[in-house]
Each structure stands twice: as C-alpha cells, then as structure tokens.
Amino acid sequence: MNCITRLVGTAAIACSLGAGAANAADLSFMSFTYAEEANKAIVQTTLDDFKKAENLAVEPLGFAWGDMQKNIFLRARSKTLPDIAQLSERWLPTFASLDNLVDLNTVYGKDKLEAAFAPDALAMGNINGKQLALPLLSGSIGMVANKEVLAKAGINDAPKTLDEFKAALVAVRDKVPNSVPYTMATKNNGSILIDFMVWNWVHGGRIIDDSGKVVVDSQQSRDALTFMVGLMKDRLAAPEIDRPDGRRLMGQGASAFYFDAPQTRTFLRDFSGKGEAFDVNVLPMPTPVLKAEDKPVSVQWGHLLVQFADGGKAKADDPADKFLTYLTSDKVQTDFPLKMSALPVTKSARDAVAGDAYLKNWSAATGDARRNEVGIWSNAAELTNVIGEEVQGALLGQKSADDAVKSMQARLTASMEKAKKSE
Amino acid sequence: MAVIENNVGAYPVSPHANRGGLKAGQSRMGLLLLLPAAIAFSAVILYPFLSALGLSLFEYTVEMMEPRYIGFENFAKIASDPDVWAAFWTTAVYVTLTTLGTLVAGLGWALIMNQPFAGRGVLRSLSLLPWVLPSTVSAFIWGWIFNSRYGVLNAFLMEFGIIDFPRAWLSTPEGAMLAVVLTKIWLSIPLFMSFFLAGLQNLDKEQIDAARVDGAGNWAVLRDHILPHLRPVLIIVVVLGVIGNLQQFDTIYALTGGGPVRATTVLSVEVYRRAFEQWDIGFASAVGVLWVASLLPPAFLYLRMLVKGN
Numbered sequence: 001m002n003c004i005t006r007l008v009g010t011a012a013i014a015c016s017l018g019a020g021a022a023n024a025a026d027l028s029f030m031s032f033t034y035a036e037e038a039n040k041a042i043v044q045t046t047l048d049d050f051k052k053a054e055n056l057a058v059e060p061l062g063f064a065w066g067d068m069q070k071n072i073f074l075r076a077r078s079k080t081l082p083d084i085a086q087l088s089e090r091w092l093p094t095f096a097s098l099d100n101l102v103d104l105n106t107v108y109g110k111d112k113l114e115a116a117f118a119p120d121a122l123a124m125g126n127i128n129g130k131q132l133a134l135p136l137l138s139g140s141i142g143m144v145a146n147k148e149v150l151a152k153a154g155i156n157d158a159p160k161t162l163d164e165f166k167a168a169l170v171a172v173r174d175k176v177p178n179s180v181p182y183t184m185a186t187k188n189n190g191s192i193l194i195d196f197m198v199w200n201w202v203h204g205g206r207i208i209d210d211s212g213k214v215v216v217d218s219q220q221s222r223d224a225l226t227f228m229v230g231l232m233k234d235r236l237a238a239p240e241i242d243r244p245d246g247r248r249l250m251g252q253g254a255s256a257f258y259f260d261a262p263q264t265r266t267f268l269r270d271f272s273g274k275g276e277a278f279d280v281n282v283l284p285m286p287t288p289v290l291k292a293e294d295k296p297v298s299v300q301w302g303h304l305l306v307q308f309a310d311g312g313k314a315k316a317d318d319p320a321d322k323f324l325t326y327l328t329s330d331k332v333q334t335d336f337p338l339k340m341s342a343l344p345v346t347k348s349a350r351d352a353v354a355g356d357a358y359l360k361n362w363s364a365a366t367g368d369a370r371r372n373e374v375g376i377w378s379n380a381a382e383l384t385n386v387i388g389e390e391v392q393g394a395l396l397g398q399k400s401a402d403d404a405v406k407s408m409q410a411r412l413t414a415s416m417e418k419a420k421k422s423e
Numbered sequence: 424m425a426v427i428e429n430n431v432g433a434y435p436v437s438p439h440a441n442r443g444g445l446k447a448g449q450s451r452m453g454l455l456l457l458l459p460a461a462i463a464f465s466a467v468i469l470y471p472f473l474s475a476l477g478l479s480l481f482e483y484t485v486e487m488m489e490p491r492y493i494g495f496e497n498f499a500k501i502a503s504d505p506d507v508w509a510a511f512w513t514t515a516v517y518v519t520l521t522t523l524g525t526l527v528a529g530l531g532w533a534l535i536m537n538q539p540f541a542g543r544g545v546l547r548s549l550s551l552l553p554w555v556l557p558s559t560v561s562a563f564i565w566g567w568i569f570n571s572r573y574g575v576l577n578a579f580l581m582e583f584g585i586i587d588f589p590r591a592w593l594s595t596p597e598g599a600m601l602a603v604v605l606t607k608i609w610l611s612i613p614l615f616m617s618f619f620l621a622g623l624q625n626l627d628k629e630q631i632d633a634a635r636v637d638g639a640g641n642w643a644v645l646r647d648h649i650l651p652h653l654r655p656v657l658i659i660v661v662v663l664g665v666i667g668n669l670q671q672f673d674t675i676y677a678l679t680g681g682g683p684v685r686a687t688t689v690l691s692v693e694v695y696r697r698a699f700e701q702w703d704i705g706f707a708s709a710v711g712v713l714w715v716a717s718l719l720p721p722a723f724l725y726l727r728m729l730v731k732g733n
Binding site for chain 2: 069070073094095097099178180186187188238239240378379381382385389392393396398419
C-alpha cells in the first residue's frame with residue numbers, strides 16, 4: 001500500500017510539475033534567427049520586451065535555417081506545431097496546405113493589413129488570396145562587393161556589365177592571392193538556385209513561367225549556365241562554396257563579390273571580427289547586366305511569420321496574435337529589422353527609417369526585386385533539388401551545360417506534372 | 424526406480440506449489456526482465472518500421488492533408504527511377520569499400536597492437552579514440568582535412584610537390600566517395616581491431632613459434648596460421664561491418680550531403696532526401712522498406728551464427 005501511495009504521490013508531483021512547465025510560456029515561437037549566434041540576443045531582447053509590454057511569456061524554439069522546414073513538417077505530422085513560426089518567404093507555398101495555418105485576413109481584416117503593410121512585403125505572405133503569413137522583415141537578394149578587395153585589385157567602380165564584371169574578377173584573381181573572386185554558390189542546392197536564377201534572368205531566361213510551364217530549355221538559360229561554367233574554368237569561382245562560406249571569405253577579405261540579402265552587413269560584421277568598423281567595406285551594387293541598357297535584377301527576399309492554431313482559427317486577442325501584432329508594431333519594426341540590416345515591412349516604419357544610408361543604398365542598388373520563380377510553387381523543394389543537381393553537375397564538369405539544361409527541363413516538367421496531380 | 428516414481432506421485436501437492444514447476448517461475452521472471460527492452464524496441468523500432476511499411480503503400484506528400492492508398496505504386500515507381508537504382512549501386516560500392524578497407528586496416532592494426540612494445544597499452548587506448556568521438560564530429564574533422572582551401576591533405580601534397588595547386592576533393596565523385604569511405608574506415612577500425620585483438624589473444628604462441636622454426640615467414644604465418652585461427656571472428660566482423668555500413672547515414676550526410684550531385688547518395692541519404700527535402704513520405708517509406716530488405720540477408724547470417732553459437 002505504501003508503495004502504491006508513493007507511486008501515486010510521485011505521479012501527482014510529476015503531473016503538477018509538468019503542468020507548471022506547460023504554463024510557464026503563453027505561446028511558442030519557432031525561429032531560425034534565434035538559432036543564429038550573431039542574432040540570438042536581438043531576438044531574446046524582443047521577446048523580453050514583449051513580456052514586459054503584454055505580460056505574456058514566449059517560449060523560443062531555435063532551429064537552424066536548414067532544419068526549419070523539416071521540423072515544421074514533422075511537427076505538423078505529430079500535431080506539435082508551435083503557435084508562431086518564422087519562415088523564409090520561399091517556404092510558404094510548401095506549407096500552404098496545412099489545415100491549421102491561420103488566414104490572417106480573418107484575424108486582422110484584409111483592409112487593415114493592406115493599410116498597415118507595404119504592398120511588396122504583404123504580398124510575400126499571400127497565397128491565392130489568403131494571407132497565410134505576415135512579413136517580419138524584407139529586402140532583396142542582390143550583389144554585394146567588398147570595397148577593400150576591389151581597391152587591392154585596382155578597381156575603382158563597381159562593374160556594370162558582364163564584361164566589366166569578368167574583367168574585375170580576373171583582376172582580383174591575379175592581384176589578390178588566395179582569393180575566390182566571386183563566391184558563387186557551388187554547394188547546397190538552395191543556394192545554387194539563387195545564383196542560377198539571377199544569372200538566368202540577366203541573360204533573359206526564365207526557369208518556370210507564371211502559368212507553371214517549365215521554360216528553362218532555352219538558349220538564354222544555356223548561355224547563363226555556360227557563363228557560370230566559364231567562371232569555374234577560369235578559377236574566378238570555386239567549388240565547395242555555400243552562402244555561409246561566401247560570407248566568411250568576404251569578411252576575411254578573400255572574396256570580392258557574392259549574392260546575399262541586406263542582412264549580409266550583420267554577418268560580415270561578425271565574420272570579419274571588426275564589428276561595425278567593417279561596414280565601410282560593404283558595397284551593395286546592381287547585379288551586372290548583359291547589355292548596358294538592361295535593367296539590373298535581384299530576387300525578392302524576406303522573413304515571414306505564420307500562425308498555427310486548431311482548425312486554422314484564431315482571434316486578435318489570442319496570445320499568439322498579440323505577439324504578431326507586437327512584432328509588426330512601429331516599436332519593433334523601427335528597431336529589429338535595422339539590427340538585422342533589413343527593411344521594415346510596415347509603411348510607417350519604412351517612412352521612419354527612410355534615412356538609413358545602408359538600406360537606402362541597398363534599395364537603390366538592387367532596384368525592384370523579382371519574385372522567386374521557383375519558391376512560389378508547392379513542390380519548390382523538389383524543384384530546387386533538381387536545379388541544384390543539374391547546375392552543380394555542369395559546374396563540376398560532370399555534364400555539359402546543354403545536357404544539364406535539357407535534363408533540368410525534363411525533370412522539372414515531371415515534377416510540376418506530379419505536383420498538379422497531387423493538388 | 425519404478426517404486427520411487429509411484430511413491431512420488433502419491434504425495435499430496437502443496438497448495439503453494441508452482442503449477443509449471445520451478446522453471447515456470449524462471450520463465451516469468453525472464454519475460455518480466457525482457458519487458459522494458461521489448462517495450463523500448465516496440466516503441467522506437469517496431470512501431471516506426473510497421474508505420475513506414477504501411478506508408479509505403481500510400482501516396483503522402485506535403486501537399487496532401489491525408490495519405491491516399493495506392494497499393495504497390497511506389498514500388499513500381501522505384502523500379503523505373505534511375506536515381507534509386509543509382510543509390511543502390513552507390514550503396515554497394517560504399518559498403519564493399521568500407522568493409523574491405525576496415526577489415527584490412529583493422530586486422531593490420533590489431534597485429535601491430537598484439538606485438539609487445541613499450542607504450543602498447545597507451546597506443547591501444549588511443550586507438551579507441553575514433554570510436555569514442557561522435558561520428559558527426561569525425562565527419563567535420565575529415566571535412567577539414569579534405570577541404571579544398573584550408574585542408575591538411577592539400578597542404579601536405581603540395582608541400583611534397585605531389586600536386587601543383589589545391590584540389591577540390593569533395594567536388595569530384597571519386598574524391599567524395601574516397602572521403603566518406605576513409606572516414607568510415609577510420610571510425611570502424613577500433614571496433615574491428617578489438618574483435619581481432621580478442622581473437623589473437625587466444626592464438627597458440629607455440630604453434631607460431633613452431634612454424635617459424637620450420638622456416639615460415641611473416642606472410643606464411645599470417646596465411647596459414649593466424650587467418651585460419653581468426654576465421655570465425657572474420658566472418659562475424661564482415662557481417663557486422665556490412666550491416667553497419669548499410670545503415671550508415673550521419674557521416675556521409677555531414678561530410679558530403681550525398682553529393683557532389685548524387686555521387687555519395689547511398690540508400691539512407693536517398694530516404695532522407697525523399698522524405699525531408701522532397702517531402703514525399705510514401706516514396707521515401709518504400710525506398711526505406713527496400714533498404715531494410717537489403718539489410719536482411721547479412722542480419723539473417725549474423726543471427727544464424729549467434730543461434731548456432733558460432
């Protein structure tokens with residue numbers, strides 16, 4: 001009897017402790033920024049300020065950027081989704097079919113959201129008329145140069161055309177020892193996609209048109225891939241390079257150019273070990289164009305916030321929605337995005353930070369960003385893998401650019417047909 | 424004798440006596456002791472396996488709210504999917520190279536560690552280091568060794584004038600395969616060495632001495648005496664090696680991610696990619712079922728040897 005009494009007592013204590021733990025946080029927030037050492041403190045400060053403002057505690061769940069989709073996918077299957085999750089803008093279509101994703105138009109009202117948010121930012125979270133995410137910060141993926149490296153190579157002005165760009169790369173290769181002139185992504189399919197997509201646009205090509213038809217089998221796409229292969233052959237780019245490698249090499253003065261989001265400044269401060277003193281070297285520049293009269297291209301980029309709730313239903317005074325409201329308030333939007341070197345997403349916050357020189361330069365350099373033409377499809381993950389594999393195969397000399405483009409067309413077409421059948 | 428049996432039968436049985444005899448109590452205790460392990464096995468292996476087996480008969484992608492039964496369609500798709508067949512081939516190459524490599528290196532190292540020399544105990548302990556290190560840590564160490572820009576391997580080869588400029592080892596299919604194979608061999612040497620060392624401890628020294636007196640050289644001693652003596656250990660080690668290498672995932676994924684392109688995409692990586700990069704759970708489960716099927720023959724051999732007490 002004694003034994004049973006003890007067991008029951010222990011179980012009761014365990015239950016009460018468990019309940020206590022569950023009540024410790026009012027909502028959970030899954031974030032990849034929280035998992036980044038350079039940015040963790042910025043997120044934590046925001047969560048602490050929210051607790052002071054609303055007396056609601058947030059449980060942060062940090063996962064690396066590369067693991068976020070997997071975790072959301074698995075949590076959706078095991079019904080343990082967080083209340084709020086941070087997504088890259090290109091992931092939203094993949095999760096759009098989850099039935100507990102909240103249409104935030106039903107919570108805040110479409111008119112109110114349109115009045116508060118910048119249209120380009122709000123559009124990133126809209127799928128088929130449903131506002132499945134609110135933007136947290138925005139910007140574009142464009143070309144960044146290291147002024148110090150350019151100076152060492154004797155380059156005074158950022159190159160404007162592809163010919164000038166190649167000449168600049170050759171100068172860096174020859175005058176800056178042990179450098180990778182352009183840290184083009186040659187590893188990690190997700191990163192390779194961005195580089196290929198941009199150079200494909202520069203050459204006038206498309207991968208998938210607006211109707212979902214795969215159109216990559218074109219002379220323009222062949223030219224783009226041949227251009228990238230040429231950079232590898234001339235040792236102007238290197239194998240085994242992913243975006244984080246590019247950031248590190250750039251921060252260490254061993255690279256002159258690479259593609260990144262405006263957040264690059266925060267990463268470069270960290271990786272250079274010089275903090276804000278490194279800012280003078282960061283030069284956002286228009287992506288070089290094929291012909292001088294062409295318009296520079298860049299890719300739309302942003303971080304989104306999605307809400308998960310039973311049946312996809314939520315109210316504005318729910319703790320999770322109060323958190324969303326707080327994150328998109330002027331108090332946060334005039335501070336948090338700037339610390340992350342990114343653009344705010346609300347109209348009022350953008351007006352308030354219009355004087356920020358770096359963001360102003362960034363916007364001027366990258367111009368109107370285009371929507372990621374692969375990330376908008378529900379099978380984006382598979383499309384990204386196919387493109388990454390084919391481009392990597394060509395870059396590493398395993399197949400010709402022509403074969404890679406043909407194979408890409410066939411595999412992407414099969415994937416799009418499969419996705420249409422599943423819908 | 425018959426009288427005694429009759430007398431025993433005539434004695435009244437105590438109401439406290441165990442109906443099944445003394446053995447029955449032991450069996451129940453045995454089952455009870457087995458229960459925690461059985462529960463753990465069911466929860467973390469049996470249930471997920473049966474679940475995957477079931478899912479292999481369904482179409483289940485991230486776009487779908489509920490899985491849709493499609494019978495053996497996923498297996499039919501596998502039959503016509505060159506990527507899966509390539510993964511089978513890559514797995515076969517990887518398992519063969521790692522098992523053979525570890526066998527040779529582990530045996531060689533065990534033979535050295537079996538010789539008497541000063542500091543043998545310390546070296547034997549240090550030999551276990553790769554086994555103690557988490558495999559992903561080992562993968563990152565080897566990743567740095569093979570790194571094209573900062574790698575020790577390139578620095579070493581350039582120092583001795585073997586190559587003129589740094590090579591991107593992990594960016595060629597052969598280099599990447601070599602890297603994952605070497606990493607796994609390095610990780611497995613301690614285990615193989617321990618088996619062989621245990622076997623060598625039982626080797627009759629006098630037999631070796633006699634062979635040497637008869638004029639046998641090192642190779643003859645190894646071929647005619649040591650290897651026949653180690654035969655049972657060799658078989659066990661090969662079977663365990665094949666099973667372990669077929670299951671390998673973490674070092675390959677951490678080192679190459681299955682690339683470049685698909686050069687090191689073994690079945691385990693293929694299952695992961697289909698499930699968590701392409702979000703096709705049904706197809707990934709079907710590939711996983713075939714992967715398990717490929718593990719069955721060596722597992723059967725191993726269990727058979729265990730049961731037979733070999």
